[in-house]
Amino acid sequence: MTNRFKELDWVGIALWLFRAIIIILVIYGVAAKIIAGRGTEYASTDWATFVISGLSQGSLYALIALGYTLVYGILFMINFAHGEFFMSGGMTAAVFVAAPLAASGFLDQQPYLGLLAIVIVAMIVSVSVALLTERIAYRPLRKAPRLVPLITAIGASFFWQYFFRGLYGGSIIPFPLPDAFQGRVEILGFEFLKTRFGVMLVSLIVLLALYILIQRTRTGKAIRAVAENKDTAALMGIDVDRTIAITFAVGAAMAAIAAVFWGLVFRQVHFFMGFVPGIKAFTAAVLGGIGSIPGAAIGGLFLGVIESLGPPLVLEGLGIPGAHQLKDMTAFLLLVLVLIFRPQGIVGEKLSEEKA
Secondary structure, three states: OHHHHHHOOHHHHHHHHHHHHHHHHHHHHHHHHHOOOOOOOOOHHHHHHHHHHHHHHHHHHHHHHHHHHHHHHHHOOOOOOHHHHHHHHHHHHHHHHHHHHHHHOHHHHOHHHHHHHHHHHHHHHHHHHHHHHHHHHHHHHOOOOOHHHHHHHHHHHHHHHHHHHHHHOOOOEEOOOOHHHOOEEEEOOEEEEHHHHHHHHHHHHHHHHHHHHHHHOHHHHHHHHHHHOHHHHHHOOOOHHHHHHHHHHHHHHHHHHHHHHHHHHHOEEOOOOOHHHHHHHHHHHHHHOOOOHHHHHHHHHHHHHHHHHHHHHHHOOOOOOOHHHHHHHHHHHHHHHHHHHOOOOOOOOOOOOOOO
16 A cells, blocks of 8 residues: 555656646636626627737747748757847837838838838848847757857847847837728627737738748748758758748747837837747747647737736636736736646647657
8 A cells, every 4th residue: 555655757747636626727727717806897799809909919929930940940949139130120220220210101001011121120130130149149058958049149148139229229119000900890790909919910911921931942941841850951952041040930930020010019129028928929839739830820819819818818717817818817817827838839749769
């Protein structure tokens, strides 16, 4: 009897108890909110707004998360400087393009042409910062133990944060919104912000373009080959260094697009704007399955919806005060739950020892 008691997997039992408690709390919170009507009452239009806002926010997370998952898929490293690639493009485009175009009136007269110019400048800056970081900070450490590039990535993140703070200052910079993108649009009897729908539409187009690039082009085949085995890809004539640089550039370009639309939605940018979205996007990549492009997209959307619906649907049902101020906690609690229930992510696969 004593031996059987010692052989019990107490860690496994504790994890199962934790899972059961979380499931019970979630079910109780949802039931209390829907059935008992606990907390603030919401109309159907409010719930529709929550869903659309969550999908819109999740689309931004998905665009940023793709950069994390692309780099991990090809180098098996977490690029924690990716949030600063996002920030650099957004701030530079706001200062040198968006603000002057808005002041001249061109942005209101030609909103789509002006937005295209803003996106192009943001992409150029983000890609340049990404390529510099890859060439100077990451490439020399490619053969080093994994902990070394991870620490280097954190250092690069702080460097770019304070580099751009020195360039543009530490204050918040307003991001202009063209008149054509202001207001709401009515769909199926519900009114939603135009910027939110714009984010989802652009995100869908970018995701489709990325799929075509990875699956249908020679560059995409080279990226997949290098991700599978660098040495074999090199023997087949693929320029591994160039392919890795292209991967960084593609991820940074998508982060730049996300940064511009982040500015349009929240109407401001600042030197620290890459930190929280970067961490959230990394969370989305892990939720979907780090290294999986569809997983990053699904994880971003899933995280955005949970962030939006979690506080009013679960936390208010549990009677927690200030539920909407705890949406970040909801996001990271979701990450913990996924890591406990399905460590490989929603659509990820278990890695072999060679790649893990």
